[in-house]
Amino acid sequence: MFRLDDKIALITGAGSGIGEAIAKVFARQGAQVIVADVVSEAASRVAEAIRQQGYSATAVAFDVAEEEPVREAFAQLGGYRRLDILVNNAGISHVGSILETSLDDWERVLRVNARGAFLCAREAVRTMTEQRPQGGIIINMASVAAQIGVERRLPYSASKGAILAMTRSIAMDFVGHGIRCNAICPGTVQTPFVEGYLARNFPGQEEAVRQSLHARQPLGRMGLPEEIASAALYLAADEAAFVTGSALVIDGGWTAK
Ligand SMILES: NC(=O)c1ccc[n+]([C@@H]2O[C@H](COP(=O)([O-])OP(=O)(O)OC[C@H]3O[C@@H](n4cnc5c(N)ncnc54)[C@H](O)[C@@H]3O)[C@@H](O)[C@H]2O)c1
Structure with a gap:
C-alpha cells in the first residue's frame, strides 16, 4: 500500500521539519526524491541522510519565491526532467494582528507562502501537462489557520487561505490532464x-x-512531522486516486472544537 515506486517527487522546504519527514517517507516508499530548500546545506544534509539509508535523493537549493531560479530548478528536476509529485511545503510564519503587521511583514510572508507556492505549482503544472503520460500530483501545505481564526496570525492565515483557494483552482483547471491537487491543513506540529x-x-x-x-x-x-508526512504519502499514492481539490485536516481535533 502507498508505494511511490519510480515516481519523481520534488519537496520544497525539505531541509527541515515537515518537508524533511515527507522526503524521507517518500524515499522509503520508492520515490526518487528531489530535496529542495533555500538553505543549501540543509537540503544536502537531508538528501545525504536518505542516501545513507539506501534510498534515492538529490539536493537542490533555490528560493521558491524567485521566478528565474524556480524555472531553472524545474527545467533540471535534479537531472530527471520529469515530475510526478510536487509538495509545496516551504513556508515561514509571523505573529501579529492586523495592527501588528507592517506592510513589509505582509509582503515577506505572502512572498514565500503564496507567491512561492504559485511559482512552483505553475512550473509543475507546465511539466505535468507536457510530459507523457500526462499528469501528476500537487500537494500544498496549508494550515488550520486557513480555516479557523487563529489569534495574531494575520498575514500567515491570509497566505494559507490563498493556498487553499489555489489548490481548488488547480484541481478544477487540470482535472482533465490527470493532475490531482490537494492541500494539507496541519494543526501545530x-x-x-x-x-x-x-x-x-x-x-x-x-x-x-x-x-x-x-x-x-x-x-x-x-503533531509530529511524520504524522503530516503520512497524510502527504496518502495523497501522493494511487490509493488517493479519487481525491482532488480537498483539504485534509490533521490537527489533533483543534478545528472540531
Ligand atoms: N509546524 C507547524 O506547526 C505547522 C502548522 C501548519 C502548517 N505548517 C506549514 O508546514 C510547512 C513546513 O513547516 P515546518 O514546521 O516544517 O517548518 P520548518 O521551518 O521546520 O521548515 C521550513 C523549511 O522551509 C525552508 N524555506 C523557508 N523559506 C524558503 C524559501 N523562500 N524557499 C525555499 N525554502 C524555504 C526553510 O529553510 C526550512 O528548511 C510550512 O509551509 C508551514 O507553514 C507548519
Whole structure:
C-alpha cells in the first residue's frame, strides 16, 4: 500500500521539519526524491541522510519565491526532467494582528507562502501537462489557520487561505490532464518552525508557551512531522486516486472544537 515506486517527487522546504519527514517517507516508499530548500546545506544534509539509508535523493537549493531560479530548478528536476509529485511545503510564519503587521511583514510572508507556492505549482503544472503520460500530483501545505481564526496570525492565515483557494483552482483547471491537487491543513506540529517562533516571540517563557501549544489541541499534544508526512504519502499514492481539490485536516481535533 502507498508505494511511490519510480515516481519523481520534488519537496520544497525539505531541509527541515515537515518537508524533511515527507522526503524521507517518500524515499522509503520508492520515490526518487528531489530535496529542495533555500538553505543549501540543509537540503544536502537531508538528501545525504536518505542516501545513507539506501534510498534515492538529490539536493537542490533555490528560493521558491524567485521566478528565474524556480524555472531553472524545474527545467533540471535534479537531472530527471520529469515530475510526478510536487509538495509545496516551504513556508515561514509571523505573529501579529492586523495592527501588528507592517506592510513589509505582509509582503515577506505572502512572498514565500503564496507567491512561492504559485511559482512552483505553475512550473509543475507546465511539466505535468507536457510530459507523457500526462499528469501528476500537487500537494500544498496549508494550515488550520486557513480555516479557523487563529489569534495574531494575520498575514500567515491570509497566505494559507490563498493556498487553499489555489489548490481548488488547480484541481478544477487540470482535472482533465490527470493532475490531482490537494492541500494539507496541519494543526501545530513540533518542528524547528515552532521552536523558532517560541524563541523569537516568547524568550524566557518558551516552556510555558510550548505547553499551551500542546494543550490547545484536544488530543493534548502537538503533531509530529511524520504524522503530516503520512497524510502527504496518502495523497501522493494511487490509493488517493479519487481525491482532488480537498483539504485534509490533521490537527489533533483543534478545528472540531
Ligand atoms: N509546524 C507547524 O506547526 C505547522 C502548522 C501548519 C502548517 N505548517 C506549514 O508546514 C510547512 C513546513 O513547516 P515546518 O514546521 O516544517 O517548518 P520548518 O521551518 O521546520 O521548515 C521550513 C523549511 O522551509 C525552508 N524555506 C523557508 N523559506 C524558503 C524559501 N523562500 N524557499 C525555499 N525554502 C524555504 C526553510 O529553510 C526550512 O528548511 C510550512 O509551509 C508551514 O507553514 C507548519
